[in-house]
Amino acid sequence: MVGREQQEILKWCYMEQDKFSLSWIKAREQYDLKYRSNLLKEQYKKDRSSFDRIIDLGSGNGSFLRYCHCKKIIFKEMLLIDYDSKLLRDFYASTYSYLNGKGYSILKESPTKYKLKKIDIIKTKNIQLMNTDILKSLNIINNYDLISLSAMSDILPTLFIKKLLNKVDKNKVIYFSICFDGNIKWASSHKYDKYILTMFNKNQETNKSSGYAVGAKSIKLIREHSMKKKYNFQIEDSSWQLNSYNESSKYFQKMYLDTIYKPLKKDDITDKDMLSEWRKVKLKDIVAGKSKIVVGHKDILILT
Numbered sequence: 001m002v003g004r005e006q007q008e009i010l011k012w013c014y015m016e017q018d019k020f021s022l023s024w025i026k027a028r029e030q031y032d033l034k035y036r037s038n039l040l041k042e043q044y045k046k047d048r049s050s051f052d053r054i055i056d057l058g059s060g061n062g063s064f065l066r067y068c069h070c071k072k073i074i075f076k077e078m079l080l081i082d083y084d085s086k087l088l089r090d091f092y093a094s095t096y097s098y099l100n101g102k103g104y105s106i107l108k109e110s111p112t113k114y115k116l117k118k119i120d121i122i123k124t125k126n127i128q129l130m131n132t133d134i135l136k137s138l139n140i141i142n143n144y145d146l147i148s149l150s151a152m153s154d155i156l157p158t159l160f161i162k163k164l165l166n167k168v169d170k171n172k173v174i175y176f177s178i179c180f181d182g183n184i185k186w187a188s189s190h191k192y193d194k195y196i197l198t199m200f201n202k203n204q205e206t207n208k209s210s211g212y213a214v215g216a217k218s219i220k221l222i223r224e225h226s227m228k229k230k231y232n233f234q235i236e237d238s239s240w241q242l243n244s245y246n247e248s249s250k251y252f253q254k255m256y257l258d259t260i261y262k263p264l265k266k267d268d269i270t271d272k273d274m275l276s277e278w279r280k281v282k283l284k285d286i287v288a289g290k291s292k293i294v295v296g297h298k299d300i301l302i303l304t
């Protein structure tokens with residue numbers, strides 16, 4: 001007999017995958033890099049041994065690995081897992097161009113195995129890519145010292161988060177970075193901001209991953225479950241602060257606006273007249289270079 005929890009997990013496992021465009025994943029990297037808090041680096045300074053073996057769940061094209069490299073967080077091996085092969089396929093090209101001129105190189109041994117090394121130094125770091133659903137990876141998390149989930153917490157189902165926190169062994173580090181907290185603040189407000197944000201947060205819970213995503217409540221869930229398990233729980237702000245002063249920031253804000261507009265346009269409950277009027281005004285502000293927004297995120301570091 002399969003229990004209700006198990007049934008929900010299985011249903012989630014076989015539903016249509018929530019795909020992210022490569023252009024969005026690439027565009028957001030510089031903002032995630034800039035706004036992640038110091039939580040991870042501070043922990044690294046305290047105990048480097050808990051960074052030898054890292055698993056990055058929902059890795060996209062490897063942005064977290066490049067973040068670690070940029071912050072001089074040295075690991076021995078990293079496993080990147082994502083169910084979207086198009087994002088994993090971009091790992092090599094993006095990492096190769098990121099390392100250009102930094103004195104490091106990335107060697108491709110096979111489509112799933114890579115070595116990262118300092119030029120002129122023999123010692124290498126092993127990187128492996130795995131194209132699978134992270135639900136199937138819970139049985140291997142304890143082979144790693146650090147479990148990372150970046151920009152993931154809100155799109156995961158409650159059950160997965162609970163299972164992860166239940167299954168993890170003692171003396172591990174879990175790092176949930178860039179967790180959306182449900183708040184978006186526009187410097188020039190519009191009468192529909194509150195309505196659109198409410199609909200967006202509802203949509204995050206219902207549409208992402210077929211109705212099982214926890215949405216902005218993920219932070220509360222992770223905090224409460226960590227307390228229950230008596231884990232050490234730390235939280236810091238990692239909100240994006242976006243302006244529209246140049247072409248690149250305008251481009252990113254337009255993309256972000258689309259991440260709100262597109263799912264709401266498809267749902268059955270959002271008022272489409274309000275939505276398109278709201279979008280028109282926001283777009284005008286971006287084009288005019290007047291749009292400033294804060295997208296609420298938190299970083300969470302858990303020591304088990």
Ligand SMILES: C[S@@+](CC[C@H](N)C(=O)[O-])C[C@H]1O[C@@H](n2cnc3c(N)ncnc32)[C@H](O)[C@@H]1O
Binds near residue numbers: 025061134151
């Ligand atoms: C918002 S993106 C974040 C990507 C990456 N962590 C980053 O910070 O750039 C969410 C990622 O999770 C992946 N993903 C979502 N659900 C997944 C699942 N059940 N199994 C594997 N990957 C998943 C998506 O394909 C996507 O790459």
